[in-house]
Structures are given as C-alpha cells and as structure tokens.
C-alpha cells in the first residue's frame with residue numbers, strides 16, 4: 044500500500060530489516076551504544092554545527108509524547124506558557140497545559156491563518172508571567188508552515204523560551220534551530236525521518252536543560268531532565284521499544300546519507316508534481332502556495348464527491364489519502380508526500396487519482 048497520509052509513512056526495506064536486530068537488554072552496553080548513536084545522528088541531522096549547544100533526548104512514545112515532555116518540562120513555578128494555536132496540534136498543546144493551569148489566553152487563530160507578529164509581541168509584553176511560547180512548525184491539520192524564524196526573533200528579544208512542535212516538519216521543511224536559537228524542538232521517527240512511529244525525540248538547548256532541572260516535575264514519564272540524567276550515562280529511565288530504536292537508527296543513517304537539504308528538496312519536488320496534476324484536474328487547494336509546506340497539500344473535495352467514496356476507490360487501487368479534521372472533515376482531503384516514495388509511486392497515485400475522479404462511479 045502506498046501511504047499518502049502524514050505518517051505512518053512507507054519506509055525503505057533497509058529500515059524495515061533493521062527491526063530484526065538482535066534481542067538485547069536495555070541495561071547493557073549494546074543499548075547504550077545504540078542510544079548514543081541515535082542521539083548523535085539527531086544532532087548531526089538537525090543542529091549541524093551547533094552540536095555542542097544542544098542535546099537530544101529520545102523517548103519511547105509517539106510525537107505527542109515528545110511534545111508533551113517538552114511543554115510540561117519547560118515552565119518554572121509561578122510562570123505560564125502561551126500557545127499560538129492555528130490548528131489541531133496547536134490546540135493539542137493548549138490541552139496539555141490546561142490541566143496543569145499553566146496557560147494564559149492562547150493566541151487562537153483561524154485554521155489556515157498565520158499569527159500576526161505584532162500581536163505576538165504585544166501579548167508577551169502584556170503577560171510578563173509568560174515564561175514560554177509554544178508553536179507548531181508545520182500544522183498538519185492544513186499543511187500550513189508557521190513563521191518560526193520570525194516568532195523566534197520576537198520570543199528571543201523578549202527573553203522568553205520558545206518550544207516548537209516540529210513533529211511533521213523536521214526533515215520535510217527547513218527549520219534553522221541553531222540560527223533561531225530555539226530552546227526545544229519536538230520530533231518523531233515516524234514521519235519525514237522515515238522510521239516507524241513509536242519513538243520520538245526532543246532537541247534541547249543544553250543551557251536550558253540545566254535550568255529545567257530546577258523546574259517542577261509535572262509528569263513521571265514525560266520529564267525531560269530525568270531522561271537527560273539517564274541518557275548522559277547511556278541509560279534510559281523506562282523500558283525502550285528496542286527494535287524500533289534499531290529502525291530509527293537506520294532511518295537516521297539513511298537521512299544523513301541523503302542529506303537533510305536533499306530530502307527537503309525531494310519532498311518539495313514530489314509536492315510540486317502532485318500540485319501540478321491537481322491543478323490540471325481543477326482541484327482547489329485550501330491554502331495559497333506561500334503558506335503550503337513541502338509535504339502536505341489540502342484540497343477541497345471535488346463537487347459531488349464524498350471523502351469516503353474518494354478514499355475507498357483510491358484504496359482499492361493501492362493508495363491511502365487522508366481526511367480533513369474537525370471543521371474541515373467534510374470539506375477537504377489531504378495528500379501527504381512523506382516517506383520512502385519513488386517518482387513511480389507518485390505517478391501511479393496521480394494516474395489512479397485521475398481515473399477515480401473522472402469516473403462516474405464516485406459521483
């Protein structure tokens with residue numbers, strides 16, 4: 044099956060085979076070596092040149108675990124976090140801090156709208172109790188790229204901490220973590236890194252990790268300083284999904300061989316191919332080109348065609364597309380181009396898509 048959903052993604056045979064690594068105990072040096080390799084490769088891939096300033100924490104858990112660990116670990120006693128929310132994943136961050144009463148009025152925007160930078164600056168001035176700002180890099184809900192660099196500048200100027208959810212962004216769209224001095228970035232193995240879901244990670248500025256050691260521990264499983272303490276000794280606080288770590292390690296080797304900028308270009312070309320054909324078929328994208336990421340395009344459903352029918356016909360042909368969420372559920376469908384997809388796979392999908400939308404059967 045060819046997956047055109049934003050994770051899980053199709054992986055290479057090499058990554059799949061890595062799952063068959065030997066059974067090992069996570070308290071043995073073999074696991075310590077595997078963990079350190081993964082951590083080093085993450086730094087090399089995403090903070091090249093700034094490896095000395097950042098550390099990578101690896102968790103067993105999906106992307107949400109990494110985001111929640113970053114969010115809950117980042118706020119000291121008596122301080123708050125504000126969330127820039129323009130989609131399902133921004134809303135999810137707000138829902139993480141709600142039960143801990145860490146939030147202040149979030150900057151809530153329409154889906155598909157980027158934050159107004161003046162408003163962000165003003166909100167920070169009005170709320171000195173805000174210690175950290177959280178935002179999603181690539182809002183998977185719509186396929187929108189948020190202005191991380193610009194927001195990072197404002198957050199930095201006002202001496203606050205910036206936490207970024209780049210679960211669907213890292214290795215798909217550019218993110219200058221070092222240049223923008225971003226404090227924390229959460230990511231996953233199971234999307235543009237082309238590994239399996241179930242392992243995730245947080246890239247953290249080392250100085251901030253030291254500061255977080257003095258912050259309240261709001262979760263037993265998702266406390267970053269606890270992971271840091273153990274991982275620096277080659278250990279991990281909880282039983283890891285060892286086989287997924289093998290595959291993640293292989294996926295990172297593959298990523299470094301391809302090169303992050305090359306992968307981003309490959310995804311950009313794939314998205315361009317999809318967009319060209321969809322335009323030729325008269326489909327209307329949800330977002331204007333300047334807001335679109337390299338890896339997801341959202342389209343309004345063609346007239347008279349329901350998502351279910353479109354999805355089911357394409358699935359019969361071997362292709363899985365993705366539905367809209369929430370308020371967009373009945374209006375759009377999404378096509379992702381993450382994963383080990385060849386040009387041949389994409390051409391096959393586009394040919395099937397054309398057949399399906401032009402056939403009377405879907406109407």
Ligand SMILES: Cc1ncc(COP(=O)(O)O)c(C=O)c1O
Nearest residue numbers: 105106107132181183208210211
């Ligand atoms: C931007 C973003 N953040 C967080 C998540 C949550 O990741 P997971 O489903 O792996 O927990 C997703 C999943 O699609 C996402 O796209």
